[in-house]
Amino acid sequence: MPLPEPVANIAERIVSYYETQATVPFFIYQYEPQDEYAVRRELNDLRMWLEADPRNIECDTVSLADVFWKTLEEGGQLDEIINLERAGAYEEAQLAVRQVLSARPTFADRVVDRVQARQTDRSAIFLYRAGALYPAHRTSTLLDELKARIDSPVTLLYPGSISGDYGLRFMGKTEPTYGYRALIIPRGES
Template sequence: MSALTHRLNQVLDRLTSDELLSGKGLGNEIGFYIFDYPPEDELAVREHLTFLMEHLPKKRPGLRTKHVNLFDMVLSHLQERNLLDKAIEQARKKGDGFLLKALEMPLHGTRLAPVFERACDLPNHDLFLVSGVGSVYPLLRTHTLLNNLHHVMRDKPLVLFFPGTYDGQSLRLFSSLIDNNYYRAFKLVA
């Protein structure tokens, strides 16, 4: 059994545990968790997310879980603001660097926190699984979004599936790009 398979096999039990769902043992910290994994295993993790969404209601009846894909959320947000077609055209004409600069403010974590909150439908869900981190990079920086979600999520647990490494202090997207320090999350499984 591979190390990833061993870790993935622990996720369902961890997500349905009273400890995670009630925030026990967090020491007044927010209930943010990170499941980091080797980027080359992205497809296996996506498959496992599908498995989780199917099996969570069976394992813990009544648990209302929402899966938010950050890439899909950002695309929908840009489309709603009539920016998606413009962004694609600008990238074609002026390059990716220009596009990143132009979208920096509309996609900053402070502006995306309310978008994320709407995508989550917080009152009607108990647990949030977040994916799409690698796909949305470099349009969205994970640490910026997470730092702006503290007040949004309140006491509801959020689990970020992260293609890279998290050492409890910093996120390394694709295990090489440092995404600044982010120390307010817990590793979902070791």
């Protein structure tokens, strides 16, 4: 089964990185939020393709939602945050979430630890379920922190929309963010 063109583009660039050892590539695979499950199927196809001979690239998927919830649970404030949300104190709840995510070990520290524990000489990292971070944590911040600390290709599955040439609107709801230091690859029309 051939990979869809945008996914094949990512696959070729990952393989090319291991052939040339150029700068570690970071990708943002942008798609509309309602396409989440189709994108996960595409990710599975991409993993099988990369892991097959002759490519033999180990693929590691990281659910940002799982890391997010684990961080909140270990931060000891999950019940308080839930109670704030139930009471309609959304701003206070978001502030509490941001404080937990920025405390040591930070959210990015936890993602890096998770990746480094399973990283091999030929790894490709896929970050998915980024929608769970909305509105508490920006993916641009996460990618900036990972870029200096991970030496394998990283692809962020990004539920959102493109604004202009290089702006991304997380979940199609935020103001556009510019300055991502990753190659944006749009999925295209669903």
